[in-house]
Each structure stands twice: as structure tokens, then as C-alpha cells.
Amino acid sequence: MTGTLTEKILSRASGKTVSPGDVIEAKTDIVAFHDLTGYHVIEVMEKANMVKVFDKSKIVVAFDHLAPPPDVRSAEIQGNIRKFVKDVRLPNFHDINVGILHELLIEKYALPGQVIVAADSHTTTSGAVGAFAQGMGASDVAAAVITGKTWLVVPQPFKVQLKGSPGKWINGKDVALELLGKFKADYFNGMSIEVHVDNPKAFPTDYRATVSNMGIEMNADALMFVPDSETKDYIKTMRGVEAELMTPDQGARYTDEYTIELNKLEPLVAAPYSVDNVKTAREESKVPVDQVYIGSCTNGRISDFRMAAEILKGKKVKARCIAIPSSYEMFKQAMELGYIETLVNAGCIVTYGTCGPCLGGHFGVAGPGEVIVSTSSRNFRGRMGSNEAKVYLSGPSVAAASAATGYITDPRDLQ
Ligand SMILES: CC(C)[C@H](C(=O)O)[C@@H](O)C(=O)O
Numbered sequence: 001m002t003g004t005l006t007e008k009i010l011s012r013a014s015g016k017t018v019s020p021g022d023v024i025e026a027k028t029d030i031v032a033f034h035d036l037t038g039y040h041v042i043e044v045m046e047k048a049n050m051v052k053v054f055d056k057s058k059i060v061v062a063f064d065h066l067a068p069p070p071d072v073r074s075a076e077i078q079g080n081i082r083k084f085v086k087d088v089r090l091p092n093f094h095d096i097n098v099g100i101l102h103e104l105l106i107e108k109y110a111l112p113g114q115v116i117v118a119a120d121s122h123t124t125t126s127g128a129v130g131a132f133a134q135g136m137g138a139s140d141v142a143a144a145v146i147t148g149k150t151w152l153v154v155p156q157p158f159k160v161q162l163k164g165s166p167g168k169w170i171n172g173k174d175v176a177l178e179l180l181g182k183f184k185a186d187y188f189n190g191m192s193i194e195v196h197v198d199n200p201k202a203f204p205t206d207y208r209a210t211v212s213n214m215g216i217e218m219n220a221d222a223l224m225f226v227p228d229s230e231t232k233d234y235i236k237t238m239r240g241v242e243a244e245l246m247t248p249d250q251g252a253r254y255t256d257e258y259t260i261e262l263n264k265l266e267p268l269v270a271a272p273y274s275v276d277n278v279k280t281a282r283e284e285s286k287v288p289v290d291q292v293y294i295g296s297c298t299n300g301r302i303s304d305f306r307m308a309a310e311i312l313k314g315k316k317v318k319a320r321c322i323a324i325p326s327s328y329e330m331f332k333q334a335m336e337l338g339y340i341e342t343l344v345n346a347g348c349i350v351t352y353g354t355c356g357p358c359l360g361g362h363f364g365v366a367g368p369g370e371v372i373v374s375t376s377s378r379n380f381r382g383r384m385g386s387n388e389a390k391v392y393l394s395g396p397s398v399a400a401a402s403a404a405t406g407y408i409t410d411p412r413d414l415q
């Protein structure tokens with residue numbers, strides 16, 4: 001058999017050789033939920049009178065959407081989930097001070113070759129380390145929590161090849177937006193995207209996580225990076241673990257493929273109101289900006305804060321700027337490296353470990369008529385607050401440069 005990564009992972013997980021289109025039952029290596037959907041997952045289990053867990057060590061719970069609770073209802077929901085976690089004695093529980101679920105999954109749990117399901121669409125993020133990771137609804141996740149199994153349709157594999165090295169201000173977001181601009185938001189429906197990186201160190205795990213995260217915006221079932229030396233180093237550095245790499249076989253057959261020359265990419269944005277309304281940042285440079293958000297499970301990692309700090313060093317922001325590293329670990333690293341100090345001196349508001357403004361939840365909801373530049377995942381109408389707000393998605397360099405000037409700005413155009 002000459003399998004793709006998708007086929008190899010799903011063959012292992014189902015105990016038989018699979019092909020695209022097969023409906024399979026797969027063993028799950030990690031099952032996860034957060035506060036907002038966890039509430040429903042537990043409700044489904046309770047209503048079915050099946051409050052049991054297939055393997056406590058394989059369940060991950062994190063509070064992020066409602067962290068810290070913005071209202072009484074959120075505090076109540078978190079209280080109920082805390083009680084569940086305590087009653088069932090789940091060891092992998094992360095309260096409001098640890099981070100966004102998807103960030104914690106790649107920092108602490110996900111491994112190449114695993115099957116991961118979680119009650120959140122951006123579960124694809126764990127594809128950054130070569131896991132087949134898919135978001136599911138609360139009932140499917142409840143079933144996986146109870147049985148350790150899930151059902152899947154084996155997707156059609158699509159290959160993306162990344163060649164060369166990206167320019168100074170380019171990161172994973174520009175690759176994700178390049179794919180969205182080229183193929184549009186529904187093209188990859190029923191497919192899994194496998195990204196092969198020619199030069200592993202030129203495209204680190206932080207960047208990969210952004211692309212995998214946006215896999216769901218492309219409608220892909222999964223977006224996995226073929227694990228390589230960079231994956232091994234990342235897992236070793238973050239957890240001290242030697243990861244085993246599962247990779248596609250030589251000669252694996254893909255439905256189609258597409259090559260991106262990283263050095264040709266320009267800083268991109270997705271203009272309102274769609275993730276695939278992609279333009280260069282320069283094309284939108286006349287647009288005045290009210291608020292900038294640097295953070296989320298899409299782009300809240302240390303390399304994002306490095307870029308933002310490099311741009312904002314010694315400057316004062318001209319648009320309100322909210323900056324939220326995606327976890328305690330990312331915040332701590334950013335603090336130790338001086339990035340938090342740089343951002344605070346530039347006039348940014350900084351906290352950590354919340355989804356907050358990404359989904360218009362709290363900590364900086366967009367008002368009517370406001371223009372927001374955000375490093376997060378989605379820009380549809382109403383996503384970050386008012387239906388009359390306009391959200392432009394970008395990577396951290398465009399976001400920070402836009403905060404510095406008060407207009408959408410390509411970082412290469414900064415004085
Ligand atoms: C609230 C949750 C169900 C949702 C998701 O599934 O993605 C959220 O995280 C988002 O980004 O829109």
C-alpha cells in the first residue's frame with residue numbers, strides 16, 4: 001500500500017486499510033471540549049444517562065470562550081463543568097488561567113498520527129503537528145467521550161507543497177489567505193489537505209498552526225502538515241517528548257496538488273465579509289482602522305508576538321490595540337522576551353488565555369461602523385460584535401503595522 005498521511009492515520013485508527021469515501025469507525029486518541037460547547041457535551045451525556053468516560057487520560061478540557069467569565073451565566077456554565085470534571089476526576093483540565101483549547105492541544109497533547117476530535121470547528125489546528133484533527137458537534141463529541149470512537153468519512157487527499165522561505169513579514173496567515181483567495185471557501189469540502197514543507201525550519205510550527213487552524217475556513221475535513229524535523233523539535237522543546245513521525249508513503253496518490261513559492265507571497269488581508277475576499281494589504285491601504293486585535297488560536301503564538309513587538313517597538317499606536325497571547329505559556333515567553341513590555345509601552349491592552357474578541361464575546365467587542373484588523377479566523381458579518389462593523393483578517397505584521405499608523409498597512413511601507 002502507498003498511503004497518504006490521511007489514509008495511514010485512518011487505517012491505523014480503524015484497524016483496516018481505508019480509501020477515500022469509506023465510512024469508518026475510528027479510535028480517538030484525544031477527545032476535547034471547552035466551556036461553551038462542554039456545557040452541551042455534558043448535557044447530552046446526562047440526558048442519555050451515560051456519564052462515563054472511555055479513558056480519563058485522553059480527555060482534555062479547557063476554559064477559553066467564556067474566560068474569565070464576562071457575565072453570571074458564563075460563570076454558572078463554568079461552575080457546572082468544573083463540578084463534572086471533579087466528579088469524573090479528569091486530570092487534563094485547564095481552568096481560565098491556562099489558555100485556548102487548540103493552543104493547549106498543540107503545546108501539550110497532540111502527536112503525529114493521532115485522531116483528535118473536539119467540540120469546536122478549529123480543532124483542525126492540531127494538524128500542525130501531523131494529527132488528523134476534526135471539529136464535531138456536541139453529540140458526536142459526547143459519544144467519543146463515552147466510547148473512545150467516532151465515525152468518519154475518509155476524505156479525498158489534496159497535496160499542498162510549500163517551497164522556499166517566506167519573506168520577513170510573511171507568516172502562516174498569508175499562506176492560509178493565499179489558499180482561500182485562490183480556491184475560495186468551499187473548495188476543499190470533503191477533502192483533507194496535506195502540506196509538505198520543503199524546508200522545515202523556514203516554516204515553523206507556529207506558522208503551521210495558523211494554516212491548519214484556517215483549514216476549517218477552507219471547509220477541509222482536516223489540514224495536516226506532514227510531520228518532519230521541525231515537528232520533532234517543537235514537541236521536544238514544548239514537552240520533552242521524542243515524537244514518532246508518521247509520514248505519507250513515497251508515491252502516495254493525491255486527488256490534486258498545488259505549490260506555493262513562499263518567497264513570492266505578499267502580506268495579505270481578507271476584507272469584509274468573507275475569509276476568501278482576499279486582497280494585498282497594499283490594495284487596502286487607504287482604509288482607516290479603529291481597533292486592532294492580535295491574538296486567538298489562529299495567530300496568538302510567540303512568533304506572532306515577536307513580529308508585532310518588532311513593529312511596535314518605540315512607537316505609539318494610532319488605533320486601539322488589544323493583544324492576547326493564546327496561552328499562559330505564550331504570555332510568559334512573550335513577557336520574558338520583552339514583547340509584552342514593548343506592546344504595553346506602545347499603548348496596547350494585553351491579557352492572556354481568552355477567545356474574547358475573536359468571536360465578539362467580550363474584552364473588546366466591535367461597535368457599529370468600526371473597522372477592525374484582526375489576526376483571528378473569521379470576518380463574517382457580526383463575528384466580532386456589531387453587524388455594522390467591518391473586520392479585515394491579517395497576519396500579525398499587518399495588524400501591528402495598522403495599529404502603528406491607524407490605516408491598513410503593509411509593514412514594508414512603514415517609515
Ligand atoms: C463557539 C465555537 C462552537 C466556535 C467554533 O466551533 O469554532 C468558535 O470557537 C468559533 O471560532 O467560532
Ligand code: SF4
Nearest residue numbers: 296297355358359377
Ligand atoms: S480563539 Fe476564536 S477561533 Fe479560536 S476557538 Fe476561540 S473563538 Fe474559536
